[in-house]
Amino acid sequence: MPALFRWIFVGCLGRIGATLATLVAIFLIAEAFDKARYLGHGLDGNMLLEYLILKIPFMISEFMPVVVLLATSIMLIELSRHQELVAMRAAGLGVNKVVVPLMAAAAIVALGTFVVSEWVTPATNQRLDKIERVNIHHLPDTAKGIQWLKDGQHFFRLQALGNNVFQLTMLKTDAQGHWLERLEADRATYANGTWHMDHVHISRPGGDNLNLSSEKHLQVAASVGPDTADPPEPRHMRFFELMHYAQNLQRAGLADAGFRFTLHRKISVPLSCLIMVLLSVALCMHLGGRLGTASWGIVAAIGLGIGSYVMGTATQLLTMADYLPAGFSAWLPDMMTLGFAGFLLLHREGY
Numbered sequence: 306m307p308a309l310f311r312w313i314f315v316g317c318l319g320r321i322g323a324t325l326a327t328l329v330a331i332f333l334i335a336e337a338f339d340k341a342r343y344l345g346h347g348l349d350g351n352m353l354l355e356y357l358i359l360k361i362p363f364m365i366s367e368f369m370p371v372v373v374l375l376a377t378s379i380m381l382i383e384l385s386r387h388q389e390l391v392a393m394r395a396a397g398l399g400v401n402k403v404v405v406p407l408m409a410a411a412a413i414v415a416l417g418t419f420v421v422s423e424w425v426t427p428a429t430n431q432r433l434d435k436i437e438r439v440n441i442h443h444l445p446d447t448a449k450g451i452q453w454l455k456d457g458q459h460f461f462r463l464q465a466l467g468n469n470v471f472q473l474t475m476l477k478t479d480a481q482g483h484w485l486e487r488l489e490a491d492r493a494t495y496a497n498g499t500w501h502m503d504h505v506h507i508s509r510p511g512g513d514n515l516n517l518s519s520e521k522h523l524q525v526a527a528s529v530g531p532d533t534a535d536p537p538e539p540r541h542m543r544f545f546e547l548m549h550y551a552q553n554l555q556r557a558g559l560a561d562a563g564f565r566f567t568l569h570r571k572i573s574v575p576l577s578c579l580i581m582v583l584l585s586v587a588l589c590m591h592l593g594g595r596l597g598t599a600s601w602g603i604v605a606a607i608g609l610g611i612g613s614y615v616m617g618t619a620t621q622l623l624t625m626a627d628y629l630p631a632g633f634s635a636w637l638p639d640m641m642t643l644g645f646a647g648f649l650l651l652h653r654e655g656y
Contacts, residue, residue: 309393313380313406320376321414328372329364333357340441347440356436359429366422370574371610373411374581378606380407381589390590404586411582415575422571423543430540455537455553456529461500463531470494473502475525482553485509488523495530539567547571562631566624569635570617577613580643584609587649609645613638 340353348356384390384403393402438444454461462474473493477486486509490502505520539547547568554561588609589602620634629637 309402310406310409313403314410317377317380317407317410318413320380321373321410324376324379325365325369325372328368329361332364333360336360343441347443348436352436352440356433359433359436362421362425362429363433366418366426366574368614369414369418370577370581371614373414373578374585374606374610375603377407377411377582377585378589378603381585382603385590400586400590403590404582407582407586408579411578415578418578419571419575422574427541427543430538434538434541454529455550456527459525459527461527461529465531466492469531471531473500475500478553482555488525490523495527498526498528498530500525500527500530539564542567544568544571562624562627565631566621566635569632573636573639577639577642580639580646581610583650584642584646587646587653609642613642616641 337353337357340348340356344350344353381403390403454463458478458480460476460478462476464472466472471493473488473490475486475488475490476484477488478484486507488502489506489508490500491504493500493502495501502523502525503521505523507518507520509516537550542550542564547564551561551564551568554564585606588605616638620629620637623629624631624634
């Protein structure tokens with residue numbers, strides 16, 4: 306490994322670690338002050354500490370692209386202000402001698418981000434959501450609102466009516482996920498592994514038409530009920546779990562936007578770390594040591610990093626409201642950032 310590559314690579318990783326530690330510390334301090342008001346009202350000191358520690362993987366999986374942007378921008382500004390870039394150009398070295406080690410460091414970080422989001426955050430998010438629901442907001446351990454539960458080839462949609470009584474929609478599918486039967490009960494209760502339904506409307510596909518019927522009372526055996534399973538949350542699932550579950554929902558004709566958005570984000574967020582390196586090069590790589598230029602570069606990097614994260618949140622909301630396709634909205638922040646970085650780089654080269 307050439308000495309120049311190793312020097313920039315190690316320096317970039319060190320600045321990424323320092324930037325991440327700083328942002329995590331700021332976030333945890335703010336979060337500690339916010340959650341301290343619940344001490345003695347569902348939270349104790351040990352649980353608050355557990356809550357804060359569990360937030361760290363969430364921060365890594367969500368904010369790492371912004372961390373990479375800030376860290377590489379700081380690295381490039383330091384190189385510019387100390388005239389090291391000028392010395393490299395004078396020695397006949399191209400820009401690639403700086404960009405390649407930065408991209409290599411970002412690739413290592415991107416891989417680590419994917420590992421955390423795939424094998425760590427699904428478990429920590431489950432525990433975080435439970436603490437939020439039970440200890441902070443004092444709600445039942447299992448959600449009692451509208452939820453979808455899955456039992457083999459059966460999907461159950463529950464809407465609580467009160468006193469463990471639900472409106473129930475049951476969708477039965479074949480092995481390929483195509484629906485075979487739909488039951489809609491005005492009133493349903495669950496006991497001893499069986500759903501007891503009243504005033505049930507039944508529809509079955511029959512060629513180009515639907516076969517409709519009704520039953521006054523109906524019982525369906527099922528291993529899941531309102532107190533035995535939580536509704537599936539995309540943030541609690543791994544990549545292949547998300548993919549298979551979204552496929553099952555799509556084949557059954559059910560809404561799958563939230564699952565597909567999270568699936569795409571598991572890839573787009575790590576890749577965003579690489580795109581942020583290009584953006585930092587476009588903003589902060591200068592041959593001189595002018596303080597004003599460097600200052601504007603880091604300010605622009607901070608603003609664009611925050612803007613990219615906000616855009617990711619906004620596109621998620623638009624996806625859940627069915628205004629944007631899940632895949633497009635998940636990749637939109639990356640596409641816009643890459644396009645902007647490419648424009649700045651071409652402009653710098655005189656195109």
